[in-house]
Amino acid sequence: MDRKTTGIVAYLTWVGLLVAILLGDREGAKFHINQALVIWLAGLLSFVPCVGLIWGLFCFICAVMGCISAINDEEKEVPLLGQIKLLK
Template sequence: MDSKTTSIVAYITWIGLVIALVAGDREGAKFHLNQALVIWLAGLLGAIPCIGWLWGIFCFICAVMGLISAINGEEKEVPLLGRIKLLK
């Protein structure tokens, strides 16, 4: 997969993120792979009742923002979570 396709697939589901990490252009899409990983990990807090549901909605909105950014070929950080770097 090329870097743009890898970036788009990473935001779709957990399975897409794993496929993008394993089979995609990791160096070309490192920014979006990192953001998608951070968003999906932060989204796990959405399992907490009440407050977590709001956090889950926030993470979903961040995933949509990241997906739109990947489709447009831009590297825009999502709010709050965009500055966290897990992949080197």
């Protein structure tokens, strides 16, 4: 997969993230893979009672924003979560 496709696939599901990491252009799409990983890990907090629904919606919106950024071939950080770097 090329860089753009890898970035888009990473935001779709957990499976897409794994496919992007294992089969995609990891160096070219490192920014989007990192963003997607942070969003999906933060999305696990949506199981917390009371605030989980709002946090889950926020993570979904961040994933959509990241996917649109990958489609436009831009490297724009998502709000709040974009500054977190898990991959080097």
